Amino acid sequence: MTEEQQTDFVIVGAGIAGLRAAIGLAADGARVLVVTKEALGESNTNYAQGGIAVAMSGEEDVSLHLEDTVNAGDGLVNREAARVLVEEGPLRVEELMLWGTAFDRENGKLMLTREGAHSRNRILHAHGDATGAEIGRALLRHARAMPNITLREWTTTIGLDLEDGVVAGVQLLDRDESVRHVYARAVLLASGGAGQVYSDTTNPAVATGDGIAMAWRAGAEIADMEFYQFHPTALSLPGVQRFLLSEALRGEGAYLINSGGERFMERYHPLLELAPRDVVARAITREGMGPNGETPPVYLDMRHVTNIDPGKRFPGISAFLAEHKLDLRRDLIPVRPAAHYLMGGVRTDVHGRTSLPRLYAAGEVACTGVHGANRLASNSLLEGLVFGARAAEAMAGVPAVPNPSVERPKQVPVHHARDFSEALRELQKLMWNNAGLLRDAEGLKAAAAEFPRLSRPWRGTYLTRALVEYRNLQTVSRMIVQSALGREESRGAHYRNDFPQRDDDRFARHSIIQKDGARPSSILRMEEEDVVTSAAV
Ligand SMILES: Cc1cc2nc3c(=O)[nH]c(=O)nc-3n(C[C@H](O)[C@H](O)[C@H](O)COP(=O)(O)OP(=O)(O)OC[C@H]3O[C@@H](n4cnc5c(N)ncnc54)[C@H](O)[C@@H]3O)c2cc1C
Numbered sequence: 001m002t003e004e005q006q007t008d009f010v011i012v013g014a015g016i017a018g019l020r021a022a023i024g025l026a027a028d029g030a031r032v033l034v035v036t037k038e039a040l041g042e043s044n045t046n047y048a049q050g051g052i053a054v055a056m057s058g059e060e061d062v063s064l065h066l067e068d069t070v071n072a073g074d075g076l077v078n079r080e081a082a083r084v085l086v087e088e089g090p091l092r093v094e095e096l097m098l099w100g101t102a103f104d105r106e107n108g109k110l111m112l113t114r115e116g117a118h119s120r121n122r123i124l125h126a127h128g129d130a131t132g133a134e135i136g137r138a139l140l141r142h143a144r145a146m147p148n149i150t151l152r153e154w155t156t157t158i159g160l161d162l163e164d165g166v167v168a169g170v171q172l173l174d175r176d177e178s179v180r181h182v183y184a185r186a187v188l189l190a191s192g193g194a195g196q197v198y199s200d201t202t203n204p205a206v207a208t209g210d211g212i213a214m215a216w217r218a219g220a221e222i223a224d225m226e227f228y229q230f231h232p233t234a235l236s237l238p239g240v241q242r243f244l245l246s247e248a249l250r251g252e253g254a255y256l257i258n259s260g261g262e263r264f265m266e267r268y269h270p271l272l273e274l275a276p277r278d279v280v281a282r283a284i285t286r287e288g289m290g291p292n293g294e295t296p297p298v299y300l301d302m303r304h305v306t307n308i309d310p311g312k313r314f315p316g317i318s319a320f321l322a323e324h325k326l327d328l329r330r331d332l333i334p335v336r337p338a339a340h341y342l343m344g345g346v347r348t349d350v351h352g353r354t355s356l357p358r359l360y361a362a363g364e365v366a367c368t369g370v371h372g373a374n375r376l377a378s379n380s381l382l383e384g385l386v387f388g389a390r391a392a393e394a395m396a397g398v399p400a401v402p403n404p405s406v407e408r409p410k411q412v413p414v415h416h417a418r419d420f421s422e423a424l425r426e427l428q429k430l431m432w433n434n435a436g437l438l439r440d441a442e443g444l445k446a447a448a449a450e451f452p453r454l455s456r457p458w459r460g461t462y463l464t465r466a467l468v469e470y471r472n473l474q475t476v477s478r479m480i481v482q483s484a485l486g487r488e489e490s491r492g493a494h495y496r497n498d499f500p501q502r503d504d505d506r507f508a509r510h511s512i513i514q515k516d517g518a519r520p521s522s523i524l525r526m527e528e529e530d531v532v533t534s535a536a537v
Pocket residue numbers: 012013014015016017018035036037038041042043044045046047048049050051052053131132155156157158190191192193202203204206207208210211244340341362363364365377378379380381382384
């Protein structure tokens with residue numbers, strides 16, 4: 001069954017970016033439809049533990065936050081976007097508090113903690129280690145109180161409708177597997193990251209890169225896909241999900257030690273355990289490699305930290321560890337890296353505009369350039385908030401289109417449902433082994449050679465959410481591999497064993513991928529030095 005509907009704006013995703021944008025648009029009186037793949041609240045935002053970085057103590061703090069962000073990004077940060085982030089951040093966070101977000105306080109004053117590569121304490125947190133859930137709760141409550149916002153759960157966006165190359169709406173797949181088209185003045189992609197590309201990830205099941213894949217299919221520019229941040233410390237217990245052990249644990253003084261009991265970070269970086277995440281993640285990988293390539297565990301050690309009560313400061317983490325008979329006060333906690341945050345994505349300007357007219361993107365799905373080659377810890381919630389608000393302001397000025405005559409992409413032929421779980425596991429393992437923390441040309445080419453075989457299962461199969469996600473993960477995987485192969489240097493989160501040095505002469509530039517035959521960019525200024533690949537990914 002195919003239905004058609006009209007609204008003013010469609011927002012794909014109900015994390016921090018989508019909800020903030022919806023509130024901004026609805027405040028102007030527009031009708032806003034927000035769709036989300038699962039229940040409201042199931043998003044990366046909901047799992048964010050450590051906090052939100054924001055310079056609340058004046059101008060000096062703002063300029064230091066800018067410098068920290070630029071330094072973490074290893075030569076690729078878009079300074080204009082980063083300036084917007086740090087300067088508008090305090091106002092947007094004040095707004096969050098007005099809407100009821102309860103950040104942790106001591107004697108009435110906001111508590112501030114520090115994470116890796118921050119030069120001072122500027123991370124706000126809530127309920128100890130449940131910052132994202134608290135922000136999401138407050139935003140959702142605010143959004144629910146606005147009658148012109150419609151929130152639709154268990155609805156998967158499967159593609160963008162175009163009218164003469166201009167985005168005119170979305171195709172939605174309902175839970176009962178019926179397809180509907182919703183036309184709108186503009187569409188915002190706020191669909192989050194793609195951690196499910198990898199076998200080891202901190203991301204929930206909804207993070208399948210859908211927004212990036214559908215934007216690419218529609219012809220939008222995609223940037224910097226080789227930069228995937230791996231969080232150094234996810235819990236490493238056999239058969240247990242890769243539960244994140246926040247960097248704030250190290251901010252509060254936890255050490256990393258190897259299986260010989262040695263605190264090893266001093267061999268890798270002067271900032272020790274608070275070095276940039278990619279440095280810590282690679283150090284753990286190397287320490288974990290025994291003489292015969294086996295992987296004895298690396299541990300997080302908080303036993304010496306006596307100035308805080310870990311049970312109170314990190315209640316969520318402590319409760320999860322307790323389920324597995326571990327206690328931060330008493331035990332060494334085995335850890336290993338996991339895919340965590342995608343710096344690349346749908347390329348936007350500082351107003352959330354993509355290279356396609358009427359298509360906007362904000363949050364983890366977008367590449368504003370604020371993170372460059374590596375994200376500064378706790379900058380991503382702030383990015384979703386600031387650029388969600390900005391995208392809404394820009395979208396509000398988009399005029400209505402009378403009766404769009406839409407070019408609909410071909411439907412996937414419906415034959416029979418299939419179980420993609422085995423093919424998916426194979427893809428995720430391939431990406432982890434060949435396009436993960438440590439890469440080289442041989443491994444990346446071997447991954448690329450496997451893609452045609454792995455793409456076979458989706459041909460002529462039933463149109464289900466699993467199929468849509470599997471196809472999108474394939475598309476995103478190809479983009480990561482292609483971009484990683486092209487960048488013959490090591491920078492930020494991208495590390496090539498065969499090119500271990502940063503090479504500014506050849507690679508101080510962004511990687512842009514666009515579909516073969518796509519139109520030239522109409523909105524974004526293409527920098528001359530950007531590497532543009534026009535590819536059938
Ligand atoms: C475990 C964990 C801890 C983290 N800790 C921190 C932290 O302490 N500080 C920090 O700054 N960042 C942290 N991050 C990163 C941060 O949470 C995310 O980058 C940020 O929340 C992304 O927000 P978003 O609004 O862009 O997307 P998300 O919050 O991921 O929301 C995406 C939404 O899009 C929906 N969606 C996706 N595809 C579709 C589709 N096809 N159709 C319909 N809906 C769709 C999803 O259902 C979801 O509602 C953490 C991430 C994880 C996983």
